[in-house]
Amino acid sequence: MHPPLVSILIPFKNTENYLPDCLVSILNQTYTNWEVLIVDDASTDASYSIVKSFVENEPRIKLFKNSGSGIIDALQLALSKSTGELITRMDSDDIMEPRKLEILSNNLTKHGKKHVTVGLVKYFAKDGVKPGYKSYENWLNTLTKSGTNYTEIYKECVIPSPCWMVYKTDLLACDAFNPNIYPEDYDLTFRFYKHQLKCIPCDTVLHNWRDYSTRTSRTHIHYAQNHFTSLKIHHFLDIDYNHHKTLTLWGAGTKGKIIAKTLVNKHIDFEWICDNPNKIGRDIYGKNLKDFETLAQIKNPQSIITVANKKAQKAIRAYLTKLEMQPVEDYLFFC
Template identity: 60%
Template sequence: MNVSLVSIVIPFKNTVHYLKDCLDSILAQTYQNWEVIAINDHSTDNSLVLVNSYAEKDNRIKVFANTGQGIIPALQLAYSKSSGNFITRMDSDDIMQPNRLKVMVESLLQYGKGNVSVGQVRYFSDRGISDGYSRYEKWLNGLTELGTNYAEIYKECVIPSPCWMVYREDFDICGGFQSNRYPEDYDLTFRFYQHNLKIIPCNEVLLLWRDYDTRTSRTHEHYAQNYFLDIKLHYFLHLDYNEKRPLVIWGAGFKGKKIAKGLIEKNIDFFWLCDNPKKIDKKIYGQELHHFSKLESLTNPQSLITVANTSAQSDIKEYLKSLHHQQALDYFFFC
């Protein structure tokens, strides 16, 4: 194992239009001790031809065919072929800023093992960025600047899949790419959290994140909303749920119903709160909905907040603060 080598794992499938920008951005890195492990996930365009042309010119780029189907088997194969002391992932349609690897390696050397180096991101697109992605970028970068990403881990994935780096030893402790749970980037983030890897704050944009209609996260079923809710509930019950405390769901929309159904299937009792007069005192899945003031009669509850409206979230947060409830201990935003 090369102690200063960065292994960059890149699964690719039918991204020939973007691969040149991706690979050129790696070649232009100010930190040059890297290897690319590129896995062709059964491309039907000229992606493989393009990557092979780069590999022929630079022996740091190694190309293999996915022996399975999909991103997770591709990542697993890539990691098995890697030899660096530092591990990072890159997506084949994105662009590294020239100092991305240098900043991340230096951060890990400074802070040592037990840490995750992350970077801020900037979305770009030929058609412009939607308000939703713009808000996500601002939210994510705000967390990354302070290194407080885990504080809101149940909202969305708080570590961008193409912009993290860890020591190989820490990666192995967290189970690496061994998990078969989708979304795979969110699952890995939860395992970093589970094993208490600290987030190193970063105030620099290190990745340009491309958005387009056929991007995998937009089109593949594994990145649909129900998968995100399943993974949130799975890890909450394993990592933060205290069965000795009353469990509370806020909100009876799609997400609230999905979480409630998951708890019912696991035979976990909970209280269900909302502020909609049409729903209060009614039953969904046999579970009665209560006015949110019900919370004050419960002893030391834990709240899962599935209300999506940002104004309502702020109101709920202020209300919980007035009860001296702490975020990431007594209440968790699930959206």
């Protein structure tokens, strides 16, 4: 019995310095039943020519030019051309560990459909990995080792965009890449969550994630923080919002204000609390900010917490535990 064909979706734009390493890492995979659907998103450097030279020697690599514009259009095109039973994504500036496809496909076929398999990731950079990215790496890998990725889905993207694999039928059922919503990797993660695709734990580094100053996720407006916050509240209202509870927003910083404005515009009623004495009692967007201790008097609350300070978060968790409140059901941390 032949192992299932794995389709690898790769959008690229102006990554001539990194594409050879990326493609060689795929050619060196221990798992050999794969196809690459790689789409040029209007590159202006030598990227297209570099990929074309690989195509001439490797029929499993199939090169296309984006008929639209942007990563989502490129991913849509790649998916439409795929013929594999299993689907994964790769970034054109990253490097696969040799057993990545083998481990991901084995884990997925072992557990079957309605699962998403993920692997540990490791950042690398020419001038060293910045503390923020190292912290994200450690946090993400801790979740992946136990398969508890969704427990903190409202904080950050809990499934690394270039290190997952699913059955194609499950990906299509999630309507993946169909809406033009950025950041597309975080949106897809919420779709996996909504469709209850269980995360398969993994304790092996499978993907090397390259960091550099001009990386798209650092520079493009689609990956700005306001997009992340808007995406979180969109999916919260669709998936976890309990209409029978009193929605309560904790925090009046930038994220808190984005969420508050969204709720006001959608005519969704909520209570707004904070622990900043300079903001308590103020009127913002027609809502009066109350002291956080008001939470104890709010009937049946479901709280969105936007306080980012780690020390403050610890104190908030202790306070919520004292009030006998449960994660997700009664509160969610949005940062």
